Amino acid sequence: MLEDKNPKRTSVSDLGEFGLIDHLTKYFDPIHESTIKGVGDDAAVLDFKGHKTVISTDLLVEGVHFDLSYTPLKHLGYKAVMVNISDIYAMNALATQITVSIAASNRFPLEALEELYAGIQLACKNYKVDLIGGDTTSSNKGLLISITAIGKATDNEITYRSGAQPNDLLVTSGDIGGAYMGLQILEREKEVFKVNPNNQPDLSPYSYIIERQLKPEARKDIPQLLKDLEVKPTSMIDISDGLSSEIIHICKNSKVGCNLFEDKIPLDPQVISTCEEFDLNSTTVALSGGEDYELLFTISQDDYPKIKANPHLTVIGHMTAEGEGIHLITRANTKIPITSMGWNSYSENNNETEKD
Amino acid sequence: MLEDKNPKRTSVSDLGEFGLIDHLTKYFDPIHESTIKGVGDDAAVLDFKGHKTVISTDLLVEGVHFDLSYTPLKHLGYKAVMVNISDIYAMNALATQITVSIAASNRFPLEALEELYAGIQLACKNYKVDLIGGDTTSSNKGLLISITAIGKATDNEITYRSGAQPNDLLVTSGDIGGAYMGLQILEREKEVFKVNPNNQPDLSPYSYIIERQLKPEARKDIPQLLKDLEVKPTSMIDISDGLSSEIIHICKNSKVGCNLFEDKIPLDPQVISTCEEFDLNSTTVALSGGEDYELLFTISQDDYPKIKANPHLTVIGHMTAEGEGIHLITRANTKIPITSMGWNSYSENNNETEKD
Incomplete structure (x- = not known):
């Protein structure tokens, strides 16, 4: 070159x-x-x-x-x-x-x-x-x-973190965890480069997740989409610090609890395969990874038909009474409390992601 | 202690x-x-x-x-x-x-x-x-x-740098050069402290100028005062970089020239005495010093009676046609072009202040 x-x-x-x-x-x-x-x-x-x-x-x-x-x-x-x-x-x-x-x-x-x-x-x-x-x-x-x-x-449009009600659906745009896994690839290649500066890595299998890290797109389309669908979200936040942290913000501000379903979290195939490569749990990555800049919001159940099957939106859980707490419902149907660092797993097989 | x-x-x-x-x-x-x-x-x-x-x-x-x-x-x-x-x-x-x-x-x-x-x-x-x-x-x-x-x-209140007209009066609030001379004192004491950390300097003769440097006050009162006096300034800027730089901004944006009168620039007695102590020209300090956070503005000559004798305001010059340029009229009644670095003095006795 x-x-x-x-x-x-x-x-x-x-x-x-x-x-x-x-x-x-x-x-x-x-x-x-x-x-x-x-x-x-x-x-x-x-x-x-x-x-x-x-x-x-x-x-x-x-x-x-x-x-x-x-x-x-x-x-x-x-x-x-x-x-x-x-x-x-x-x-x-x-x-x-x-x-x-x-x-x-x-x-x-x-x-x-x-x-x-x-x-x-x-x-x-x-x-x-x-x-x-x-x-x-x-x-x-x-x-x-x-x-x-x-x-x-307008007054009517503005959506705070504080408006979620028990039984509201929890919805995310796009998919989660890509930016964090892209960062893992870039950090790994940086270490390889230090050892061998002439190495020309093939990053094509990771193109989506690297782009999620280096050139994220903010979801300008979502407020417009919701307007077009005539859905007024009850609360909203952007996913900058990881799904768990943002869910906790909404729950704390809205004084509600939440059940998040592990099997509903939208993951890109590149996130899944790269997590396997790094021996990381993809749910942990989605919960703790951050920098995805998707929008996380709640809607009334009455609005569900309006967003159902929309390719940009995924229902990943529902809000509960505050006293019920904030939980991940795993694929095995067990209920695990969500903390800001991901979740308190009882399983020793759970790989913890590391964050500075 | x-x-x-x-x-x-x-x-x-x-x-x-x-x-x-x-x-x-x-x-x-x-x-x-x-x-x-x-x-x-x-x-x-x-x-x-x-x-x-x-x-x-x-x-x-x-x-x-x-x-x-x-x-x-x-x-x-x-x-x-x-x-x-x-x-x-x-x-x-x-x-x-x-x-x-x-x-x-x-x-x-x-x-x-x-x-x-x-x-x-x-x-x-x-x-x-x-x-x-x-x-x-x-x-x-x-x-x-x-x-x-x-x-x-309101629309009517907002004042840009661009509205000054030839013959408008140039007005400043407060006094100029104090913050810069306060900085000189603090820098000098820092050097003294390095040599002798036990030295307890008497800074009371410099209290005003040190306060101008360390704890400046923004002129919130001036927009209100002008409203009360029913004066609508034609242009306005704050003095953060020194009088000469701000005058040039107004002239450039308003497409006018300016005559600034050296003997009208308001100087606190502590600025004058400290300039003497440092062998600095006080006019240079006022023109180039910066950080005074006073307001510099222009008004129509018709408004002069309204601000005359107001202790907060001093008329220091007047605007001219653009072609006449931007000048300092010295005490000796000579006309010297003002540049952003102070002024281009023909005199070798003029002490230049140093700025990084």
């Missing part, structure tokens, strides 16, 4: 702070009517005309949330936006604007930041989100990305 | 991420009607009912924006909020909510983060701002604070 050994490196300090912001944001054109003023003043000005404003913020730190040895900067920019707007969709709202702040050490030349912003721009384009402000600064070590996402919704 | 050599140190990891957020935010109670839902869901929900939403964001990095060897964490938390809400006031708007994200290395125990949040809380209380969300995470090195400030204003 021919590699350019001398890629272009322009020092960020040549541009200065204002020059850098101008340079990185010049191709971002606002498309929302609500964006009255974007980048270029002390603050951005938005007008949501009767809608409520929804705001969420996340911080991604190199070495904690991402590893640049296997994460292309463009993918990182894309993912950083997904992580944030996913929280807006989890309010059953529409993401409309973001602010992006970055702190980067002098290890990152202008071209690296351009790559990062190319990913941010692609995300903005695909998800119809306006970049309206931000801050760029230097750091002593590494790269840090702080994004605030802004969205809008 | 008796010092507790074993202050309490609780590891942040004992609490976990959600525990940490709950712990740090539990005393923050929303006071604004517009705060429908604050901390505790995927996103916050705000309702500005007919007002426009104003949003600004800033990132503060240890070693770049602050030095913890002389910055108490509580002051840092307070200042971080000031830096952000100042941008909202600079839109002639009212700051109503903030989100706060922090990345901290394991050098910072829980007690340190509590100190930081105590400062954030005091700022929220004094400025009537609701904390509505955020993120806490670990970093590999140092402390980083990312704040997004949200505010509201």
Whole structure:
């Protein structure tokens, strides 16, 4: 493979702070009517005309949330936006604007930041989100990305974590555990690369799960789908930390219990085969893995006919009275309490996934 | 001085991420009607009912924006909020909510983060701002604070950098250069401390300028004052980078020129005496120093009688046609072009301030 050994490196300090912001944001054109003023003043000005404003913020730190040895900067920019707007969709709202702040050490030349912003721009384009402000600064070590996402919704649309009722159905979009297993593959290949840098791994059997890790897609389509189906979810959250943690959030906030059925958890075949390869329990991975950015929500049983057989949605359990607790109903029909770390298995055969 | 050599140190990891957020935010109670839902869901929900939403964001990095060897964490938390809400006031708007994200290395125990949040809380209380969300995470090195400030204003109130007209008066609140000279004192004392840690410096002659550096106050009062005086500023910006940089922003965005009068720049006596002590030109300090967080704005000459003799406001110049350029009119009545680095002095006696 021919590699350019001398890629272009322009020092960020040549541009200065204002020059850098101008340079990185010049191709971002606002498309929302609500964006009255974007980048270029002390603050951005938005007008949501009767809608409520929804705001969420996340911080991604190199070495904690991402590893640049296997994460292309463009993918990182894309993912950083997904992580944030996913929280807006989890309010059953529409993401409309973001602010992006970055702190980067002098290890990152202008071209690296351009790559990062190319990913941010692609995300903005695909998800119809306006970049309206931000801050760029230097750091002593590494790269840090702080994004605030802004969205809008009517009073009737907004869905909190707190509205689930006993007997409501628990529904997830997409499939679970892929991002975590993709990370396992990438971490393994990183170790192989350290030993033998000339090794060219065949990653094609893992393409789906690697994409789930490196280039996740937020479920913008789900709030729209639910609207089209005339389903008002009673509670909603995005799956960023793993199914068990999110179920506990809904149960705690809604003061309900939950029965989750192990055999209903949607798993991609690549997740199942890779779990076998790593000798990991796929249910543990789904419960504890995280970073899938699917939406988890509850609906009234009356709405079941509207979502039944929809390929994007899977009913995985139902809510119960608070006193009944939060349980996994296993394939063997035993009832195991779910904790935030997955579940308290009585079985010694249960492989624990490791999370930092 | 008796010092507790074993202050309490609780590891942040004992609490976990959600525990940490709950712990740090539990005393923050929303006071604004517009705060429908604050901390505790995927996103916050705000309702500005007919007002426009104003949003600004800033990132503060240890070693770049602050030095913890002389910055108490509580002051840092307070200042971080000031830096952000100042941008909202600079839109002639009212700051109503903030989100706060922090990345901290394991050098910072829980007690340190509590100190930081105590400062954030005091700022929220004094400025009537609701904390509505955020993120806490670990970093590999140092402390980083990312704040997004949200505010509201009517269409008529919002003031951009772009509305100044030739012949408008240029007005500043407060006095300029104090924060920069306070920093000089703190940096000098840090060097003295390195040589002789037992030295107890008498900083009382510098109390005002040190406070300007460590505990600045954003000018929330100015938008209200202008409303009371029935003055609608034509353009506005906050003085974060020094007077010259801000004047250039207004001129560039408004397509006008400016004459700034050296003898009108308001300077505190401590700034003048400390400049003499450091052999620095006080005008250079005011033009290039930064971090004063005063508001700089333009008004129509017709409004002059309304602000005349107001102790909070000083007319320091007037706007001209764009072609006339941006100049400092010195005490000696010579005309010197202003650049973003201060001004291009022809005089060799002009002491340049140093900025990183």
